[in-house]
Amino acid sequence: MKEILKVENIQKYYGNxxxxxxxxxxxSxxxxxxxxxxIMGASGSGKTTLLNCISTIDNVSAGHIYLENEDITEIKEKDIAKFRREKLGFIFQDFNLLDTLTIEENIALTLxxxxxxxxxxxxxxxxxxxxLGIKEILKKYPYQVSGGQKQRCACARAIVSEPSIILADEPTGALDSKSANxxxxxxxxxxxQMGxxxxxxxxDTFSASYCDRIIFIKDGKIFNEAVKGEKTRKQFYNEILDVLALLGGDVRDVR
Amino acid sequence: MLEMLGKLSLRNAKRQAKDYIIYFITIVISVALIFSFNSIAFSKDIQELSEMMKYFNTSIVVVSVIVVLVIAWLVNYTMKFMLEKRSKEFGTYQILGIEKKDISNIFILENVFIGITALLVGIAVGTLLYQLLTSVIMNIFNQPYKIQIDFNLNAVGLTVVYFGAIFLVALINNRRKIRKTKIHDLLYAEKQNENQLVKKSKGNVIIFCISIILFIIALALTKHTFRDGNTISGNLVLIAIITLIIGIYLFYISISSFIIKRYLENKNRKYQKNNMFIFRNLTSKINTMSVTMGTLAVIFTIVIIGCDVAMLMNGMLNNEIDMGYTYEIMISSLDGDFSRYKEYIEKNAKVKEMYEYRTYYVPETGIIAGLTGSAFEGGKWYSEDDVMKLSDYNKLREILGYENVTLQDDEIIVQCISTVQKNFEKYIEENNTLTINNKQFKIKEVRGEDFAQSSGFNSYIYMIAVTDEVLEQLNCTEVGEEEAYDFPYKLVVQTEEPTNEEFYEDLRALIPTEEIPKVEEIDGEEYEYSYERNLANVKTRGKRMSESKSFYTIISFLAFYIALVFSITSATILAIQQLSDSEKYKYRYQLLKKLGVEDSKLNKMIFKQLFIYFALPMLIPVIISIPATLFIGNIFLVGITIEEILLNIAVVLGLIFIVYGIYFIATVVQFERNINEEMRG
Structure with missing residues (x-):
């Protein structure tokens, strides 16, 4: 398979x-x-920093990140925005839909x-x-549709510009289990289906169990990796729990 | 408890001062304006400048009442707005168990703190402004002025009373609001204005069209009623104003639907650049504040047209001096005895030139047709025309430094005011003969130099000059048929130095009078009475200048006062609205940034959004006021040209634009700072 993203020895320091x-x-x-x-890890493990580096919201201190063979750590400041809008898609925790725009316009925004x-x-x-089954509500405003429909709209917006990669930061963080599901x-x-x-x-372990592969991070380092392979989601879920147990006491939201 | 409350309140006030710095500055400016203008109203030095300046203080007081009402509205509006913005904070206090009474006390304390600070700073600034304005006025009247710090206690008292009342009313109003609202409403107040977002736009498009039609009707009525000076109807003016106001409100209620129709229902336009984002931002906001925008637009329209008309009157009076008061002293009398005036003049002024002459009257010659196409067209002005000897005419021209003219016995010259010269010239191209008392004349030329005319001294609009010999042969009437305001025997004097008001009053006192008995029948009973008639008339350029300067000062200062207060008030409301919403916009613009919009583009979008937002309430007033002023200006065309009217409009709009522009730029800078602030963090 074709390699899309390559993270190479990146480091990020804060402070003096x-x-x-x-x-x-x-x-890496x-x-x-x-x-x-x-990407899994406890609060403060560096997972959000990692995501921010990949999404060019933050700079790395050392190392390289290649997206489709382009080194994003070398992109000039003035080209970053262009890169972001052409190559990346985002799904935010609170969907970040604009109240003033209709669902249709929200999806069209990136375009x-x-x-x-x-x-x-x-x-x-x-x-x-x-x-995504939201054709009927295109003319409505975000506050006129249900939470689930908002999610679909947010996903549609992320994928409509056909980005190289979609980045999702704790997308289920603010949802109840049904909506998360x-x-x-x-x-x-x-x-x-859309590739x-x-x-x-x-x-969240439950969310993670949907992934093909999980990278566990602890204290800024890769701690472990789990691959779903042919396992069922239930088996994979248990495997993740085992890794989390190894990770240590500060992961408590085990279901 | 109270001490803690005080601390909390002080800290809130400080934080508010940062958020509402523009509001604070506006209050300071308005205190400074009210204080300095009231200081002028109470200033003895200024009242003594001229006879007419006594009206200045009365008009300042009247205008101040309007200004106070406007500022009261601003304070009340802003306070209500702050209350809504901070409703979540107050709701949280209530949840924590703080009594409503204490919360409203916090709010009152804060506002009293802001108000008192603004009052003190404003009075300090106003003292400086007063000095500046006084020196400008003194300069207009060529009076020496040295800067002196006099602190007018009356003015201070009045300013404090004005602002005390403004804040008291606003506070009582808002305190009631706090005490009445429920916790739930406070906590969810922020979400409330979202509901109006969706509106059926079809009806609004019709409303939009109706508003445009109303504008056209209002303008047509204005044009109709001001077509000349005699047809102005108060009722029509009132109807025009009401139509205009209704039209403006309807326009702002429906404008967002129009924008949606224009920019958001057409896919090509909608997806072009950032139209979609910006216009959705705008329409959602305009929808919730269409009434405020409408009010601002009504105010602007009235202020702009009012200022324009005031400036027009001003310009007309100034032009009238140049056209009508070419000689320093102009006296006309019935009997031709000027000895008593001459005696006084020679004693009290250095005479440069003095000349006595007389004018004659002939029955209407038909030359009045030359006024076709001018502002005077169609008027029946005289039943006689004024005639003058060529020798007198040339001498009078010589005094003014014009070249001599020559005439054959069968020729005449028409001397008219400059504004109708072109009409006469056009007329004589076709009709260059004239019959006076059965004698044919050829019109040699039309002269339009300033010739003491629009003042009525050498007739109002035009007069005729013929050779001395011919004049003897014409059967001239001795005295005009109508009771003339200016008499046939005339004396003009040029002096070395301008005369003053006192000089004029003294000359006037020399005019002889006669008693004229009159009998009038009222309700079948006859009343006998008599009135005094002056047998001479005195005009001096000095007196007229002094009146004009006073008028100029009063008009321009008041126009400046009102225009400034209205502009800053409106600009403040728009600025506060946008800045306090920057929280909401921050989220929206931040999202755009995450989605990959460059900083420079983001700033451009912010500029565009704020520009449209600020321009919108100005749009209709500017568009309406230009034709309206031109139509109204029609009645001033006597002494003022269309170019001058347009210049006046430009000056008034320019002034308002400058003030408005400063607020706009400040808002853009602060807005960009607010948006970018959190992005870095």
């Missing part, structure tokens, strides 16, 4: 030279096209930023909304 905090301490891994990969022409935008929005199924669908590559950061 007398008092250095290593948020990321030499992490690769993500292949069409993979659904999870308008990319200056696509109107017909193309229209066609893509229609296609994606049909796939729906969202994860949706992400799985995007991954399996989207997804990198999800989570501390």
């Amino acid at each position: 030279k007398d008092n250095i905090t290593k948020a990321i301490d030499d992490i 891994f690769t993500v292949e096209k069409g993979e659904f990969i999870g 308008t930023i990319n200056q696509k022409n109107a017909n193309e935008i229209d066609k893509k929005v229609e296609q994606i909304s049909e796939k 729906d969202l994860l199924n949706l992400m799985e669908e995007m991954n399996k 989207a590559t997804i990198l999800m950061v989570t501390h």
Whole structure:
């Protein structure tokens, strides 16, 4: 399979030279096209910092990150925004839908930023909304639709511009278990049927069990890796729990 | 408890001062304006400048009442707004068990603190402003002025009373609001304005069209009623104003639907650049504050047109001096005996030139047709035309430094005011002969130099000059048929130095009068009475100048006062609205940034959004006021040209734009700072 993301010996330091905090301490891994990969770790383990580095919101202190063979740590400041809007898709914890825009416009937002022409935008929005089953609510506003529909809208927005990789930061963090379940199924669908590559950061075992592969991080280092392979989700879930037990006491949200 | 409350309140007030710095500055500016203008109103030096300046203080007091009402509205509005913005905070206090009474006390303490601070700073600034304004006024009247710090206690007292009342009313109003609202409403107040987002836009498009039609009707009525000076109807003006106001409100209620229709229902336009994002931001906001926007627009329209008209009157009076008061002293009398005036003038002024002459009257010659196409067209002005000897005409021209003219016995010259010269010239191209008392004349030329005319001294609009010999042969009427305001025997004097008001009063006192008995029948009973008629008339340029300067000062200062207060008030409301919403916008713009919009583009979008937002309430007033002023200005065309009217409009708009622009820039800077602040953090 084709390699999409390659993280190479990255480090991230905070603080001054007398008092250095290593948020990321030499992490390397690769993500292949069409993979659904999870990053797990306790609060403060550095997983969000890692995501921020990949999403170019934060800079690395050392090391390289390649997305489709392009070194994103070398991208010039003025090109970063362009890179982000063309190559990355985001699913946020609180969906980040704009109240002032209709569902349709929210989905079209990234495309308008990319200056696509109107017909193309229209066609893509229609296609994606049909796939995600939100075609009926396109003209409504976010506060007029249910939480589940908002999730679908957020996912549609992330995938509509056909990014190289979709980054999800604790997407189920604010959801009840039913909604979380729906969202994860949706992400799985995007991954399996639409071929989207997804990198999800989570501390929730249930969410993680949907991934193909999980990288565990502790104190800024890769602690372990778990691959789903042919296992059922139930088996994979238990395996994750075992790793978490090894990880240590500060992971407590074991279901 | 109370001490803690005080501390909490002080800290809140401080934090608020940062958020509402623009509001604070506006209050300071308005205190400074009210204080300095009231200081002027109470200033003896200024009242003594001229006879007419006594009206200045009365008009300041009247205008101050309007200004106080406007500022009261601003304070009340802002307070209500702050209350809504902080409703979550107050709701939390209530949940924590703090009594409503104590919470409203916190709010009152804060506002009293802000108010008193603004009052003190404002009075300090106002003292400086007063010095500045006084020196400007003194300069207009060519009076020496040395800066002196006099602190007018009356003005201080009045300013404190004004602002005390403003804040008291606003506080009582808002305190009631706090005590009445339930915790739930406080906690969820922020979410409330979202509900109006969705509106059926079809009805609104119709409303939008109706508003445009109302504008056209209002303008048509204005044009109709101001077509000349005689047809102005108070009722029509009132109807026009009401139509305009309704139109403006309807416009702002429906504008967002129009924007949606124009920019958001057309896919190509919608997906172009950032239209979608910006116009959705705008329409959601405009929807919730259409009434406020409408009010601002109504205020602006009235202020702009009012200022324009005031400036027009001003310009007309100034032009009238140049056209009508070409000689320093102009006296006309019935009997031609000027000895008593001459005696006084020679004693009290250095005479440069003095000339006596007389004018004659002939029955209407038909030359009045030359006014076709001018502002005077269609008026029946005289039943006689004024005629003058060529020798007198040339002498009078010589005094003014104009070249001599020559005439044959069968020729005449028409001397008219400059604003109708072109109309006459056009007229004589086709009709260059004239019959006076059965004698044919050729019109040699039309002269339009300033010739003491629009004042009525050498007739109002035009007069005729013929050779001395011919004049003897014409059967001229001795005295005009109508009771003339200016008499046939005339004396003009040029002096070395301008005369003053006192000089004028003294000359006037020399005018002889006669008793004229009159009998009038009222309700079948006859009443006998008599009135005094002056047998001469005195005009001096000095007196007229002094009046004009006073008028100029009063008009321009008051216009400046009102325009400034209204502009800062409106700009403040818009700025506060946008800045306090920057929390909401921060989230939206931040999302765009995450999705990959460059900083420079983001700032451009912010600028565009705020620009449209600030421009919107100005749009209609500017568009409406220009034609409206031109239509109203029609009646001023006597002494003022269209170019001058347009210049006046430009000055008024320019002034408002500058003040408004400063607030706009401050808002943009603060807004960008707010948005970018959290992104770095």
